[in-house]
Structure formats: structure tokens, C-alpha cells
Amino acid sequence: MPDSPTFPAVQMGLVRPKAPVVGRGISNELCLKGKSASFIKHTVIDVSDTPLAGNFRAGQSFGVLAPGVDDAGRPHKVRLYSIACPSWGEDGEAQVLSTTPKRVIDEFVPQSDADDPADHSLFLGVCSNYLCDLKAGDPVALTGPQGKRFLLPHDPDIHNYLFIATGTGIAPFRGMIMELLMRPSGPSGARIDLVMGAPYATDLLYDPLFVELADEYPNFNYHTALSREGDAVYVSDLITRNMDYFCPLLADPGTLIYVCGIEGMERGLFKALVEQDLAEGYLKNHNGTAKPTARCLLEVY
Ligand SMILES: Cc1cc2nc3c(=O)[nH]c(=O)nc-3n(C[C@H](O)[C@H](O)[C@H](O)COP(=O)(O)OP(=O)(O)OC[C@H]3O[C@@H](n4cnc5c(N)ncnc54)[C@H](O)[C@@H]3O)c2cc1C
Ligand SMILES: NC(=O)c1ccc[n+]([C@@H]2O[C@H](COP(=O)([O-])OP(=O)(O)OC[C@H]3O[C@@H](n4cnc5c(N)ncnc54)[C@H](OP(=O)(O)O)[C@@H]3O)[C@@H](O)[C@H]2O)c1
Structure with missing residues (x-):
């Protein structure tokens, strides 16, 4: 498996705000x-x-x-x-x-x-x-x-995926996961894990779709991290508490991590990767600060 993914060229700014x-x-x-x-x-x-x-x-x-x-x-x-x-x-x-x-x-x-x-x-x-x-x-x-960076890779079947969302950050992952599993050429066999963070179970988004996809495709795994009920965990806590499960995925040099949602959510993930000695390939040291590599894609606002 390659350790540096390539991404497709995409159209950008075809329609400008001055002429919507x-x-x-x-x-x-x-x-x-x-x-x-x-x-x-x-x-x-x-x-x-x-x-x-x-x-x-x-x-x-x-x-x-x-x-x-x-x-x-x-x-x-x-x-x-x-x-x-x-x-x-x-x-x-x-x-x-x-x-x-x-x-x-x-x-x-x-x-x-x-x-x-x-x-x-x-x-x-x-x-x-x-x-x-x-x-x-x-x-x-x-x-x-x-947007030209937060995309599925050019050759999606040679990677595995960890998608991590908070709230409406799930939006791009709905599209990407459907694209991987429901494409006309047949489902990707890649391992795909989605970790979705929400305050309460009632706040989960597109839950029936992800439950159905997890039932249908053994290579798709759906995890929910609820911050205000049950164990009250953030997405990074859920991963840290289940390291035996996530470690093989994270240690695989073909895995890509995608993070989308609330600004700051990436910090817990970065900390967990460093503490578990799994940061190599996902983070690089830039003047003493951890910066994501091409295998760790962030969209946090
Ligand atoms: C790449 C990207 C993708 C995005 N995708 C989504 C998406 O899929 N779904 C989604 O819902 N959003 C998404 N957003 C956010 C979205 O662009 C808007 O910022 C959001 O919907 C709020 O816009 P608004 O016009 O309703 O709020 P605005 O009228 O712009 O109000 C929000 C602003 O008002 C101020 N403000 C906020 N709360 C208060 C308050 N209580 N009192 C006073 N001032 C306040 C803040 O300065 C804030 O920036 C995305 C953003 C980016 C950059
Ligand atoms: N493409 C993009 O860039 C894109 C797309 C869609 C959305 N967004 C952004 O994503 C954000 C989603 O907001 P939302 O209102 O939908 O979410 P929300 O419902 O307020 O929060 C979702 C979950 O994230 C938890 N959370 C808060 N801080 C966290 C942290 N530091 N680490 C991990 N989890 C944390 C919340 O826990 P508690 O509230 O219990 O603390 C809650 O469980 C917005 O800022 C939106 O602009 C970006």
C-alpha cells in the first residue's frame, strides 16, 4: 500500500459570488x-x-x-x-x-x-x-x-478509512461513504470506520443510513460518541478507549484519516495518536507543532 495518497483534480470556483x-x-x-x-x-x-x-x-x-x-x-x-x-x-x-x-x-x-x-x-x-x-x-x-483537498483519493481501493465527524461535520462523510460503498461498479472492499460525535443519541445525523450500511457491508463499521449521555465521550475518547480495535487500522500505512466538524476536535485525536505512538505518517513536526500529513485530512471550522 502507498503511504502518500494522490487526489483527483477537481473543478473550483466555476460560479463566483458576483454572478451566482x-x-x-x-x-x-x-x-x-x-x-x-x-x-x-x-x-x-x-x-x-x-x-x-x-x-x-x-x-x-x-x-x-x-x-x-x-x-x-x-x-x-x-x-x-x-x-x-x-x-x-x-x-x-x-x-x-x-x-x-x-x-x-x-x-x-x-x-x-x-x-x-x-x-x-x-x-x-x-x-x-x-x-x-x-x-x-x-x-x-x-x-x-x-475545496480541492478534502476529497477521496484518486485510487480509493488501495486505502482504508477512518472518518471522524462532530455534528454537521458528517455531511461530507455521508457523500464519501455512499461513494465508496454504493458506487455502480460495486462496493469497495476497503475497511471503513466512521466515528460520529453528537451530544445525545437523538442528535445523531443520518443514523438509519449508517446503521443500514453497517448491516449490509461487513467492511463498514459505525461508531457513535455521545458527549452528554452514557459514558459521555468525545470522538477521540472513543478511539482511545477502544485502541485494541482501532490500532490495526491506524497502524496500517494505507489508512487515511478524515476529520470534519468543530474546530479543536483534531487536538484530542492528535494527542491520542502521539500517546499511542501511532502519529508517524499522519503528523509531521513543523517548528515544534504537529501538522497533519496528506494521510490526515482536516476540515474543521
Ligand atoms: C467549508 C465549510 C463547510 C461548511 N458546511 C456546513 C454544513 O454542511 N452545514 C452547516 O450547518 N454549516 C456549514 N458550514 C458553516 C456555514 O458556512 C455557516 O457559517 C453557518 O451556517 C452559519 O451561517 P449563518 O449565516 O446562519 O450565520 P451568521 O448570520 O453568519 O451568524 C453566525 C455568525 O454570527 C456570530 N454569532 C454566532 N452566534 C452568535 C450569538 N449568539 N450572538 C451574536 N452573534 C453570534 C458569529 O460571528 C458567527 O460567525 C460550513 C462552513 C465551511 C467553511
Ligand atoms: N466542511 C466543513 O468544514 C464543515 C462541514 C460541516 C460542519 N462544519 C462545522 O462543524 C461544526 C459542527 O457544529 P455542530 O453545531 O453541528 O456540532 P455540535 O452538535 O455542537 O457538537 C457535536 C459534538 O461535538 C462535541 N465536541 C465539542 N467540542 C469538541 C472537541 N473539542 N472535540 C471533540 N468533540 C467535541 C460536542 O460535545 P459537547 O457539546 O457536549 O461539548 C458534541 O457532542 C460547526 O462549527 C460547522 O461550521 C464544518
Whole structure:
């Protein structure tokens, strides 16, 4: 097995924010396992007759321009959303894509000295709520695709995979895992492990799909790390506590690690790799700081 993966060339920035294209909402359903304090949708958008059609890859993202203007009276800036489907789209022909928006809903928290410290009014994120409200047939201004690094490798069958997600960071992995297991040429025989982190079991995303895939494909293993119930673990704790299970996968020079979700989640993983003497190949020392190699792909925001 190679120790340095190569990645395919992809299209980038075909549609710019100055000249967005119009997609159409197709469906917009909650994708949480149960009743949750969060609202997270599986949003499906028709991009046929736009340059996005046929030109996106699992792991890339696309931009959404919410209508209206910001507090300064300027049009809203583009927000990025991960593509949650395989490269052949939701329709098999790459004319329809999907994503996993989470409504940003909170009490206002002062962000600068100019903000009133006593203001705790309802705070609603602009674009996440716009996208979660999108109905079938609604137009939506789109840009992209974006991202050229967080992709499946050029030759996917010569690698094994550890996918680690927190929350909506699962979006790209839904697409990648479907692409590995449900491709028209037949399923990859690669070992594929998904570790999904969520506060409660009810917050798990796309859970029925992953349970079904784990039942059907013996090479796909689905693990959940719940941070506020049961043993209360983060994704890295789950891996550390089950090292006998994960060690052969991590020690394999063909394994690739993908991490997506909350900024900072990678630190627990890096610590575990170093402590278990498994960092070689995944991390390199850069001026005293651990930096991921091409075998450890990060998308954390
Ligand atoms: C590559 C990439 C992929 C992404 N993929 C996804 C995805 O698949 N799903 C997803 O849901 N998101 C995703 N995001 C995040 C997404 O781009 C948006 O940032 C997110 O949806 C919030 O946008 P918004 O317009 O709703 O919020 P905004 O209106 O932009 O509000 C959020 C901003 O307001 C401020 N703020 C936050 N909370 C408060 C508060 N309580 N009081 C006052 N101010 C506050 C912060 O500065 C914050 O940046 C991704 C981001 C990147 C970079
Ligand atoms: N392509 C991308 O770059 C991309 C795509 C999609 C999403 N995202 C980003 O991913 C984030 C997902 O947020 P969310 O609101 O969906 O998640 P969330 O529900 O708030 O959190 C998911 C889980 O992660 C846990 N967690 C918190 N800090 C952690 C840490 N340091 N290490 C490990 N686990 C940790 C949480 O635990 P507790 O809350 O109990 O502490 C919770 O169990 C957002 O910031 C979003 O912008 C990025």
C-alpha cells in the first residue's frame, strides 16, 4: 500500500459570488435521529442547467447567497455548505446535490464593545435559517464548487478509512461513504470506520443510513460518541478507549484519516495518536507543532 495518497483534480470556483446561478429546492427534511434541541436538515437542491451540474465531488462545498442585506446595507456574503451526496449526486446524474444545514438559533451574545452587553434577544443566523426554510420549487442563489483537498483519493481501493465527524461535520462523510460503498461498479472492499460525535443519541445525523450500511457491508463499521449521555465521550475518547480495535487500522500505512466538524476536535485525536505512538505518517513536526500529513485530512471550522 502507498503511504502518500494522490487526489483527483477537481473543478473550483466555476460560479463566483458576483454572478451566482439559480438552483431550485427539491426537498428539505430533518435528518436527526430523534427529537432534539437542534434543527438540522437534509436539503436537496436541483442544480441542473447550471455549471455546478456534473462538476462537484463528495467532500467539496458550495456557496449560498441569502437574499437581502446585512446590517451595513450590503448584500449578504456567501456562506459555504458541505456537499452531503456522492459525486453522482442525489439523482445518480450529478444534477441534484444536497447538504446538511443546522439552524443557528441562540440568544444574542455581545461580539464587540459596540454591542449592548444587556442585549440577549433572539439571534438567528442568516443563511442557515434561510436554507432550512427553503421549500420545494424555491429559487436559491448558488456559487462554487469549493475545496480541492478534502476529497477521496484518486485510487480509493488501495486505502482504508477512518472518518471522524462532530455534528454537521458528517455531511461530507455521508457523500464519501455512499461513494465508496454504493458506487455502480460495486462496493469497495476497503475497511471503513466512521466515528460520529453528537451530544445525545437523538442528535445523531443520518443514523438509519449508517446503521443500514453497517448491516449490509461487513467492511463498514459505525461508531457513535455521545458527549452528554452514557459514558459521555468525545470522538477521540472513543478511539482511545477502544485502541485494541482501532490500532490495526491506524497502524496500517494505507489508512487515511478524515476529520470534519468543530474546530479543536483534531487536538484530542492528535494527542491520542502521539500517546499511542501511532502519529508517524499522519503528523509531521513543523517548528515544534504537529501538522497533519496528506494521510490526515482536516476540515474543521
Ligand atoms: C467549508 C465549510 C463547510 C461548511 N458546511 C456546513 C454544513 O454542511 N452545514 C452547516 O450547518 N454549516 C456549514 N458550514 C458553516 C456555514 O458556512 C455557516 O457559517 C453557518 O451556517 C452559519 O451561517 P449563518 O449565516 O446562519 O450565520 P451568521 O448570520 O453568519 O451568524 C453566525 C455568525 O454570527 C456570530 N454569532 C454566532 N452566534 C452568535 C450569538 N449568539 N450572538 C451574536 N452573534 C453570534 C458569529 O460571528 C458567527 O460567525 C460550513 C462552513 C465551511 C467553511
Ligand atoms: N466542511 C466543513 O468544514 C464543515 C462541514 C460541516 C460542519 N462544519 C462545522 O462543524 C461544526 C459542527 O457544529 P455542530 O453545531 O453541528 O456540532 P455540535 O452538535 O455542537 O457538537 C457535536 C459534538 O461535538 C462535541 N465536541 C465539542 N467540542 C469538541 C472537541 N473539542 N472535540 C471533540 N468533540 C467535541 C460536542 O460535545 P459537547 O457539546 O457536549 O461539548 C458534541 O457532542 C460547526 O462549527 C460547522 O461550521 C464544518
